Amino acid sequence: MVRQRRQTLALAVLGLSFLGVLAVVPLVGETLWGWTEVASSDPTVRLVLLEIRLPRVLLGLAAGGALAIAGLALQTLFRNPLAEPYTLGVASGASLGAVLVLQLGVSASGLGLPAVGLAAFAGALAVTLVLLGLAGSRFADESAGMLLAGVAISLSCSAAILFIQYLADWTKTYRMVRWMMGGLAVVGYTEVLWLLGPLVLGLTVLSLERWELDLLLSGEELAASRGVDLRRLRLIVLGTVSVMVGAVVAVAGPIGFVGLIVPHLLRRWVGHGHLHLVPATFFGGAVFLALCDLAARRVMAPSELPVGVVTALLGGPFFLWVLLWRRRAP
């Protein structure tokens, strides 16, 4: 019961942090505002706040939450702490789609997103279809097989991206590289709305499948004997994760390490049970990315770091720390 109290407390803290970030971070920027200034009806303040800063913070919260729970789902599905949207190739497939469009110079747009974004989403889904096809075959019998397939797909996509970059001219290459660093700089709410549907889908599915995910931790054969349909579970989780990650990459480019770092940190605090871990990871990932983006905006002001750079810079040292920590307390 003590554990229960700690988990509820953790969720409360995380939820409050989420609200805190939402309320405070939009006020931080080139000019620091207080809510009194906002309450005044100065049109510039209103414009910057409502059309630039608030959407950006919302996008950071939504994308961070989505990436974090996607990472959590994959780590459970493959019972591997290194699993995350990148490991499976979904993010690489999305990048390949985007890079192709940049090389071809397509400048159309549809559904409110530029062609690059749409191609990224398509790339993510294409990789998912390949993975699902493999999931239908004998690979599905062993999680390790799926993970290897994902790594192979990821490597292949990376190779293709390198090839296209080699063929491209300076400007296009720059655009590709820049796109692949990720970024949350948006104007208006289109991107946030794009992400909202997949995010809600992901949260709903993973929350509803919480017992099945817990059972996966205790062993696949045991789970099957208790009534878990492993094949269906893999399909549902993979499908949901891909739609979520595809949407994130479509609107914000590839942002790594969130799906890796956040679940790890929160497991120490909230435990491995998915009932608490899914919402905790969502809030934790949201706050994490929003704060990373704040750092990205301010650290090298007046210029901006792409948020993907910030998360990547944090990722490496994080892993070293985890390794050292694990060695001390096995």
Add this chain to the structure above:
Amino acid sequence: MRGRLRVRGLGWSPAGRRVLGPVDLELPAGGCLAVVGPNGAGKTTLMRLIAGVLEPSGGTVEWRGEDLLALPARARACRLAYLPQVRPARVPLSVEQLVLLGRYPHLSRWRLGPRREDFAAVRQAAIWVGVEALLPRPLDELSGGERQAVYLAAALAQETELLLLDEPTAHLDAQHQRDLAGLIVRLRSETERTVLIATHDLNLASLAADVVVALAEGDIVAQGPPAEVIRPEVLHEVFAAPFTVVRGGERPVTLLELGG
């Protein structure tokens, strides 16, 4: 009507290679059946087929007249609890969380947490097995014997009439072998569960079972009460190894002769 478990023509032949069967078995409700045999005989395959974890090439499994394999997995899990031999080495859950997962067939995804009766079932099972004191501990901190007892508690919390145990005492030290054996005998005498065990341990089979089935190369070689099957002649045919009976009677104790 007490009912029985009826296995008819159950077999598994993947890619044309015959691994098991077809085999026929029968066990009255409340009884205990032990399957013994050498490695590769098909004991675990038999368990997995009856548990519905592996799809058979043919045959049926009936419990109280109901076709178990035709049921949806969750319904089957309400009638049958399976304790597999192979499990992941590291399971990052607490004892209580693991035993609670035994309640999965009874849990609803639409209710936030488990109900009071789920927690009660967990507590009862843990008390019966004797691991109540371990409930808050992480599973990975426990010894092999304690962990096995916890998994048994989880299977009991599932509240099923049928219980399938695959190699329940494998890899355990002497003390824990005795403890687990004691639990299985108590299952037989104190609860109304119908138990099937697959085991290497002939003395466990002899001690706990009403019926012993000897399996060799996918076929049943002998079937009957312990005194009939646990005999040097029969065992020699099954295992191609010399056994001596150390103590005879209804539940014989045998010893494998290593030398000579």
